[in-house]
Amino acid sequence: MTTAPRTLFDKIWESHLVDRQEDGTCLIYIDRHMVHEVTSPQAFEGLAMAGRKVHRPEQTLAVADHNVPTTDRSKGIADPESRTQVETLEANGKAFGIRVFSMDDMRQGVVHIVGPEQGFTLPGMTIVCGDSHTATHGAFGSLAFGIGTSEVEHVLATQTLVQAPAKNMLVRIDGKLPKGATAKDIVLKIIGTLGTAGGTGYVIEYAGEAIRNLSMEGRMTVCNMTIEAGARAGLIAPDETTFAYVKGRPMGPKDADFDKAVAYWKTLHTDPGAHFDATVVIDAATIVPQVTWGTSPEDVVEITGRVPDPKDARDEAKAKAMQRSLEYMGLTAGQPMEDVAIDRVFIGSCTNGRIEDLRAAASIAKGRTVAATVKAMVVPGSGLVKQQAEAEGLDKIFTAAGFEWREPGCSMCLAMNADKLSPGERCASTSNRNFEGRQGRGGRTHLVSPEIAAASAITGRLTDARKFQD
Amino acid sequence: MDKFETLTGVAAPLPMINVDTDMIIPKQFLKTIKRTGLGKSLFFEMRYDEAGKEIPDFVLNRPAYRNAKVLVAGENFGCGSSREHAPWSILDFGIRCVIAPGFADIFYNNCFKNGILPIKLPQETCDKLMKAAENGANATFTVDLAAQEITTPDGEKVAFDVDPFRKHCLLNGLDDIGLTLVKKTKIDTYETARKTAQPWV
Numbered sequence: 085m086t087t088a089p090r091t092l093f094d095k096i097w098e099s100h101l102v103d104r105q106e107d108g109t110c111l112i113y114i115d116r117h118m119v120h121e122v123t124s125p126q127a128f129e130g131l132a133m134a135g136r137k138v139h140r141p142e143q144t145l146a147v148a149d150h151n152v153p154t155t156d157r158s159k160g161i162a163d164p165e166s167r168t169q170v171e172t173l174e175a176n177g178k179a180f181g182i183r184v185f186s187m188d189d190m191r192q193g194v195v196h197i198v199g200p201e202q203g204f205t206l207p208g209m210t211i212v213c214g215d216s217h218t219a220t221h222g223a224f225g226s227l228a229f230g231i232g233t234s235e236v237e238h239v240l241a242t243q244t245l246v247q248a249p250a251k252n253m254l255v256r257i258d259g260k261l262p263k264g265a266t267a268k269d270i271v272l273k274i275i276g277t278l279g280t281a282g283g284t285g286y287v288i289e290y291a292g293e294a295i296r297n298l299s300m301e302g303r304m305t306v307c308n309m310t311i312e313a314g315a316r317a318g319l320i321a322p323d324e325t326t327f328a329y330v331k332g333r334p335m336g337p338k339d340a341d342f343d344k345a346v347a348y349w350k351t352l353h354t355d356p357g358a359h360f361d362a363t364v365v366i367d368a369a370t371i372v373p374q375v376t377w378g379t380s381p382e383d384v385v386e387i388t389g390r391v392p393d394p395k396d397a398r399d400e401a402k403a404k405a406m407q408r409s410l411e412y413m414g415l416t417a418g419q420p421m422e423d424v425a426i427d428r429v430f431i432g433s434c435t436n437g438r439i440e441d442l443r444a445a446a447s448i449a450k451g452r453t454v455a456a457t458v459k460a461m462v463v464p465g466s467g468l469v470k471q472q473a474e475a476e477g478l479d480k481i482f483t484a485a486g487f488e489w490r491e492p493g494c495s496m497c498l499a500m501n502a503d504k505l506s507p508g509e510r511c512a513s514t515s516n517r518n519f520e521g522r523q524g525r526g527g528r529t530h531l532v533s534p535e536i537a538a539a540s541a542i543t544g545r546l547t548d549a550r551k552f553q554d
Numbered sequence: 555m556d557k558f559e560t561l562t563g564v565a566a567p568l569p570m571i572n573v574d575t576d577m578i579i580p581k582q583f584l585k586t587i588k589r590t591g592l593g594k595s596l597f598f599e600m601r602y603d604e605a606g607k608e609i610p611d612f613v614l615n616r617p618a619y620r621n622a623k624v625l626v627a628g629e630n631f632g633c634g635s636s637r638e639h640a641p642w643s644i645l646d647f648g649i650r651c652v653i654a655p656g657f658a659d660i661f662y663n664n665c666f667k668n669g670i671l672p673i674k675l676p677q678e679t680c681d682k683l684m685k686a687a688e689n690g691a692n693a694t695f696t697v698d699l700a701a702q703e704i705t706t707p708d709g710e711k712v713a714f715d716v717d718p719f720r721k722h723c724l725l726n727g728l729d730d731i732g733l734t735l736v737k738k739t740k741i742d743t744y745e746t747a748r749k750t751a752q753p754w755v
């Protein structure tokens with residue numbers, strides 16, 4: 085029997101089908117479920133009210149990340165609402181038999197950093213979380229997407245979800261990246277090309293030489309921001325880089341199971357000739373370090389470029405939006421990006437809070453000093469990232485340069501805890517969203533790579549990090 | 555979800571059109587970690603004054619309607635946001651049936667998801683029911699879902715329409731999760747097969 089060539093998405097989807105319903109929607113099995121304190125309380129309450137149990141507690145992992153303080157934690161959380169949410173997560177974990185990495189656990193961190201680190205995230209799986217950046221886990225060749233609170237409850241109770249299949253899009257980055265360009269620059273370039281709604285209705289598979297050459301950390305950075313292009317999930321086919329990363333992780337398969345798993349994972353790639361509903365090809369050579377100038381992640385320019393002019397917008401609506409963004413951001417058309425002075429630097433988040441990101445930032449910070457006008461902070465993505473960084477002496481490099489070295493969590497990525505911008509403050513941030521008010525009311529965010537964030541901290545202006553590299 | 559078979563209780567009149575989700579439950583109550591306990595904040599701004607004291611005139615504050623189980627309202631009830639806090643607060647107050655000439659879409663769906671029966675009836679019929687509801691403690695309605703019939707305090711019967719599938723779900727207390735759990739054997743079969751093929755999952 086021959087089967088038609090299938091995409092990676094098709095393969096994962098079909099292997100998780102429990103039932104196809106009359107209206108075309110499918111009941112799909114969910115292998116891994118991650119929960120955090122903000123979107124789960126009503127789901128657990130709903131279960132309790134209906135007298136239901138968690139169907140497969142061992143397939144769920146709970147981590148507190150959004151509300152936790154990144155300063156000294158010994159006195160707990162000061163804000164009562166944040167404290168209640170974190171305590172509720174712990175209580176629900178106990179009541180329903182789910183593992184919780186609490187605030188004082190070494191393994192605690194941003195949920196999307198913790199899953200891969202623990203080997204909870206594995207290739208070929210379906211992974212969900214009540215959080216849109218669940219797309220991160222697609223870097224392992226798993227179908228991973230964000231869900232709402234009622235769906236969280238549905239997964240807890242049944243380990244399944246009712247979903248309609250997505251369309252397939254291929255985004256291929258051909259050739260080699262130029263020196264100084266990073267995974268963050270790849271994904272910012274993709275979002276700039278597709279636009280924030282360009283991926284709506286699709287699952288994107290990233291392929292091509294530049295993607296293959298990325299480390300797992302870099303692949304996670306790319307998949308993480310898939311949602312910023314409007315697509316629900318991003319995928320990268322697993323390969324030797326993936327297997328090497330997964331091997332030996334605490335929650336991953338061991339010994340014979342590992343070999344068996346690898347044999348299966350090797351089948352997880354798009355067959356030659358498989359159909360994509362859309363294809364986008366970008367020449368890696370055109371990807372130079374990027375920065376956002378506006379209040380939408382699609383508002384990208386090259387770091388060496390200038391603030392664009394609304395006069396050149398593709399249409400009236402976009403021109404209006406650009407004008408509004410410029411006003412909010414306090415920028416003028418034509419201004420060179422590298423002239424823009426900043427007040428704050430944030431290095432962290434599920435986009436760029438992994439060990440490799442910290443190494444990259446430290447390589448720029450080493451032996452240099454943060455500008456007197458800038459307050460800069462480094463927030464490791466997890467307790468284990470922090471531990472590793474300290475073992476390598478990165479914390480010393482950062483603190484010697486004048487960066488603050490914090491405890492792990494979401495922190496100023498969304499400013500739900502005490503870490504936030506004041507109105508009008510401008511920040512070079514390695515996070516993923518530059519929406520109005522995202523990092524604090526009136527705050528101005530420029531999304532950049534860890535290298536640019538570190539270089540900007542030192543000069544006090546948005547800065548091309550290549551100047552500090554040999 | 556609790557089954558909805560026959561509901562007997564006082565009907566409260568709320569003769570207003572376009573009651574939106576902010577009026578049902580204002581946004582300061584969305585930070586809660588619970589879906590229960592919202593009943594006391596239902597219709598918050600109409601129900602309490604600035605000092606947080608009850609406004610005695612508001613229908614749900616009047617002695618006869620404090621335990622109302624049915625609400626009769628005006629056109630386009632539940633418009634605004636998709637927040638499930640709106641049906642949660644209605645349910646938590648103790649109301650399980652809302653009668654109106656029309657509902658906002660998302661709210662209408664959210665009602666069924668949470669065990670509330672929204673009944674859409676022509677304007678004249680609603681006007682009649684509104685009048686009956688104004689009878690205070692004597693405004694006892696009986697809503698029989700199986701028979702698709704409302705009985706008013708003077709024994710008059712009013713028929714209503716409901717989607718057969720949704721009726722089935724409400725009568726049997728099946729929410730989305732309940733519906734999936736009907737396929738439990740399929741899920742179990744899938745899991746068993748998967749465990750053999752991919753023991754690491």
Ligand code: SF4
Nearest residue numbers: 217433434494497498
């Ligand atoms: S780091 Fe930011 S994007 Fe990631 S989960 Fe936390 S808040 Fe969301």
